[in-house]
Amino acid sequence: MALVGVSHHDSDDEQLRQALDEFVKDDANWPWLRSRIRYLKGDFADSTMYQALGSQLTGNAIFYLATAPAFFGTVVNQLGDAGLLNETDGFRRVVIEKPFGTDLASAQALNRQILSRASESQIYRIDHFLGKETVQNIMVTRFGNTMIEAVWNNRYVDHVQITAAEAVTVGTRGRFYDATGALRDMVPNHLFQLLALIAMEPPISFDADAIRTEKEKVIAAIRPIDPTEAIRGRYCSGAIAGKAVSAYLDEPDVDPASRTETFAALKLHVETWRWSGVPFYLRTGKALATRDTEIVVQFRDVPLALFQETVVDRLPPNRLVVQIQPDEGISLEFVVKRPGLVVNTAPVAMDFRYRDHFDVGHQTGYETLLYDVQSGDQTLFQRAAQIEGGWRAVQPLLDLWAQGTPEEYAAGSAGPESADALMHRSHRRWHHLG
Known part of the structure; x- marks a missing residue:
């Protein structure tokens, strides 16, 4: 060797x-x-x-x-x-x-x-994202648990959120990032990989080709993205964790006339039998409030008719939250009766954290992927068709965003106001960062 x-x-x-x-x-x-x-x-x-x-x-x-x-x-x-x-x-x-x-x-x-x-x-x-334990666990969680797979469809799911937030700025990578931007850097690869794992159909086996074929079908099924449902932003000066942060345009090696976005948010649809009518919201950005990569599957509201003669005026939705980083785990949010003499409810969560149950040490994801390369297992690696499918889905936005300027957001915030408005149009809201 x-x-x-x-x-x-x-x-x-x-x-x-x-x-x-x-x-x-x-x-x-x-x-x-x-x-x-x-x-x-x-x-x-x-x-x-x-x-x-x-x-x-x-x-x-x-x-x-x-x-x-x-x-x-x-x-x-x-x-x-x-x-x-x-x-x-x-x-x-x-x-x-x-x-x-x-x-x-x-x-x-x-x-x-x-x-x-x-x-x-x-x-x-x-793609080192796919080497992370929680990402690999998505398929096991879905296909290994009847109670989850049974409701993993448009009959029960209201919408899905996929977030990859970073608290760091572009730092010394200004020259690279200014030629790239948030959309190119994160969406066709990292976020679409997570989208594929969430939305794919059950493969016929855990064979690499079987899994990659199902993931490619998801990317191919993305409906052309409506430009009015795509938001771009760029951080201006602010503070992150109490430390002052300069605006993106003031970073070293960044063109003062740059049109590059440091934040992107999209609403898209996967036109398959399972997911027709269910919106997927994706967002990613730099210089945000905290580091947070997660998937939130929010389920449909239950009818309030049963509770109309109680003090309950709203039932919080059930959510399955897959936390990818920094603290890998899965949380299920549901409603229980609040202790007392009247019928009232309270949201609670069942939390699973890898560190509490397994000795995983410090892993970046590369360990698994390098082992797979040596073993000849291509399950966690993309074929040419999936790579091209991801670019095909975002290409119209790349062309459109070559003009105009991104909306500014304060460093240390959750992103531009338009990203919140994107959710509010359909009476939804982003899951809080962190």
Whole structure:
């Protein structure tokens, strides 16, 4: 086993090992792995570098492209031309980080380029969100519990909210983020992955192809998004956790005339038999009040007729809240009778937290995904069709948002007022952040 790091920087085996020491030096297995780490200097576009790399490889090999996206196609082309993707002497797999394209056309072009050198079975498009335990648990929660799957449809569900809120600003990533924005950065990948898991039909098995096929169907079933039901915002100055925060336009390497959004909220519909008529609300943003990634399934209101002769004038809706980060778990909100001599109600919650029941330690999601790459399990990785389907759904918004300017919201808030108005139009409201 060997771990070869490739870069154009002047370095050597020992310098690379020393750079990694501070992260894992106390791990008992580190000395074994450390001795197997090597460094190879080279240019990603230089064929001689791939020849040198090939001389160090025998049998199985995984190529992890933690590179700038502009190099994805170049690296795969060079690997293919050098014969390093031939599987005559073991498996050869390619791991590609997001962003996979910047729009539909670029994603299609990148897929064509990569698939001209490697087969779909060799490509692992990685999204660390899918490695998180709670995300993987969505399918088990749905399909392993009759009481949940039985009500997982438009007869009982009023709407679904998917939130990915960050309290951090763009910080030192101004140049990258200003060319990307919240919609590109989060919606076609992270949020649509969560949408697919929530809305997919039961697969015929837990086989990777069976699961990925059902997820692709969800993305393909997204109705064209109404531009009036898509909100974009940009943070201005404010305070987060008591600390003053500068406006986005004042961040380093951000164009003062930028049109880039740091917040996006969408209302969309999945036109399937199960979900027809159920709106899905998605929101994501930076410099918000707190870090919070969650899915909220809100169920329909029950009739009040039974309680019309009591003091109850409103019954809070039932909700299933899947908390993905920072505190992974699942909460079920329902109504009980408040103690007393009259019939009155109170909302309560049953909470499950991973840390209370399992010793999961500190995990980022990558641990599971890297294990799956080595095992050849593609369940948690997207195929080309799903990637392109996600871009296809948001492309009209990307085109539209190339003009105009985002609505401002104060750093440390829950986002722009228009995002709240999007919910209020149908007498709904966002689940509170945090």
